[in-house]
Amino acid sequence: MGTRISFPRVDGKKTEGYLAKAGNDHAPAVVVIQEWWGLQDQIKGICDRFALAGYDALAPDLYAGTVVPYHDAAAAMKEMQSLNFQDAFSQVVRGAAQYLLKSSPKVGITGFCMGGTVTILSAAHVPEFSAAVPFYGMPPAQFFKPSDLKIPLQGHFSNHDDYPSPAQLDEFEVALKAAGIKADLFRYDAHHAFMNEQRDAHDRATAELAWGRMLGFFKYHLAK
Numbered sequence: 720m721g722t723r724i725s726f727p728r729v730d731g732k733k734t735e736g737y738l739a740k741a742g743n744d745h746a747p748a749v750v751v752i753q754e755w756w757g758l759q760d761q762i763k764g765i766c767d768r769f770a771l772a773g774y775d776a777l778a779p780d781l782y783a784g785t786v787v788p789y790h791d792a793a794a795a796m797k798e799m800q801s802l803n804f805q806d807a808f809s810q811v812v813r814g815a816a817q818y819l820l821k822s823s824p825k826v827g828i829t830g831f832c833m834g835g836t837v838t839i840l841s842a843a844h845v846p847e848f849s850a851a852v853p854f855y856g857m858p859p860a861q862f863f864k865p866s867d868l869k870i871p872l873q874g875h876f877s878n879h880d881d882y883p884s885p886a887q888l889d890e891f892e893v894a895l896k897a898a899g900i901k902a903d904l905f906r907y908d909a910h911h912a913f914m915n916e917q918r919d920a921h922d923r924a925t926a927e928l929a930w931g932r933m934l935g936f937f938k939y940h941l942a943k
Contacts, residue, residue: 752830843867850940
C-alpha cells in the first residue's frame with residue numbers, strides 16, 4: 720500500500736522512510752518509529768493499517784537502510800547503540816512531522832521498543848506533535864524529565880518485561896504524577912513485543928485491545 724519516500728530533515732538534509740496514505744485528503748497523520756531491528760516489513764504493515772484507518776503514516780528509516788534479522792539480537796543492539804537519539808528525534812522524527820503537517824491538520828507519534836523510547840523523547844521535545852503512544856519503551860531517567868511532556872500520552876507496557884520492568888514503570892508513573900502530568904498507561908499480562916505478529920511474543924488478543932485503544936486515543940486528539 721505504501722511507498723518509500725525521501726523527505727527533509729530539520730537541517731535540510733535528505734532522509735528516507737515508508738509512507739502509507741489514507742484514502743482522503745487532509746487526513747490526520749502518525750509518525751511510526753521502528754523497533755531496534757530497523758524499518759522492516761512489520762513496521763511498514765503498521766503504517767498500512769493506519770492508512771486503512773484513515774491516517775497518513777510515515778515511518779522514518781532511522782538505520783538508513785539497515786534491517787537486522789530477528790535472530791540477531793547482538794546486531795540489533797549494536798545498531799541501536801550506534802544511533803544518535805538526539806539527532807533521531809530532533810532532526811529525523813521532527814522532519815517527518817513537519818513533512819506530514821504540510822497536508823495533515825494534526826500529527827501524532829507511536830513507536831515500539833526502541834521506537835517507544837524515541838516516541839517519549841519526541842513527545843517531550845518535538846512541538847509539532849499533538850499526541851503520543853509509546854509501546855514498551857522508556858528513556859533512561861537522565862535523558863528525560865516527565866515535566867517536559869507537553870502533549871497527551873497513552874502508553875502500553877507488558878507485565879513480563881525486563882526493560883521497562885514493572886518496577887521501572889511504577890517509578891515512571893510516580894514521576895509523572897509528581898510533575899502533574901496526566902497519562903494513560905496500560906499494563907498487559909503479555910511479553911515484550913506483544914504487538915509484533917512476526918515474533919513468538921505476539922499476543923493477538925492483547926495486540927488488538929491495545930490497537931483499538933490507540934486508535935480511539937488518536938481519533939480524540941488528532942481527528943477532532
